[in-house]
Amino acid sequence: MPGNMHKSYTRRITSGSDVERTTFFSDAVFAIAMTLVAVDIKIPQVPDGDLGRAVAEQWPEFAAYLLSFAVAGTYWLSHHRLFRLLKGFTAGLQRLNLVLLFFIGLLSYATDMLAFHSDQVIGVVIYAATLGLIGAANTSLWLYAGRQRMFKDDVDARLITYARVRAPVTPAVFLLSIPVAFLNPLAGILIWLAIPLINLGLRLWGRKLPGPELAAD
Numbered sequence: 001m002p003g004n005m006h007k008s009y010t011r012r013i014t015s016g017s018d019v020e021r022t023t024f025f026s027d028a029v030f031a032i033a034m035t036l037v038a039v040d041i042k043i044p045q046v047p048d049g050d051l052g053r054a055v056a057e058q059w060p061e062f063a064a065y066l067l068s069f070a071v072a073g074t075y076w077l078s079h080h081r082l083f084r085l086l087k088g089f090t091a092g093l094q095r096l097n098l099v100l101l102f103f104i105g106l107l108s109y110a111t112d113m114l115a116f117h118s119d120q121v122i123g124v125v126i127y128a129a130t131l132g133l134i135g136a137a138n139t140s141l142w143l144y145a146g147r148q149r150m151f152k153d154d155v156d157a158r159l160i161t162y163a164r165v166r167a168p169v170t171p172a173v174f175l176l177s178i179p180v181a182f183l184n185p186l187a188g189i190l191i192w193l194a195i196p197l198i199n200l201g202l203r204l205w206g207r208k209l210p211g212p213e214l215a216a217d
Helices: 003-014 020-039 048-056 059-085 091-104 107-117 121-147 157-166 169-183 185-191 194-206
Strands: none
Touching: 020 059, 020 091, 020 107, 059 091, 059 107, 059 121, 059 157, 059 169, 091 121, 107 121, 121 157, 121 169, 121 185, 157 194, 169 185, 169 194
């Protein structure tokens, strides 16, 4: 195949304006991963008289499920909003998206580690690292789309600025909590409470921008 023809063919199959297949596939992976987090919570196999106590003892599993679902949901919202603003896709964007989905697939494992080993360094570190890497991949998608000028022409530049500031917050807090967890696992977990506080401050700032509801949460 002649060189120019090969380049034209390669561009045609690795880039384009249709992002629906990528979006549908990504939504499916998010949905399965978030469902598996709940599926992993097993019904206690105990006598009827002990069922209430057994369910109460599962509170770490339910707490980990709630946290994972909330964070994963936030990442999904960011991902959904990003692809609504794009005018097309490239091979680089799809590769970064696959990296994101790779880490999303580990969500159930990371949640179980936190639920059953939150008092141990390794349990907290694995959870924080997984959620941090998911967020880092998501942030990379936003930054890549900006560098490659992939946003639709009618998207206000201030919205993109807001998204670039907002997207790294959650992964940064999770990743920064890792060295703290090596000193004290509980302290590492408590650092995660900074996420909603920082996001609240950014949301108040974002209200000054037009249409902040389209930005990354």
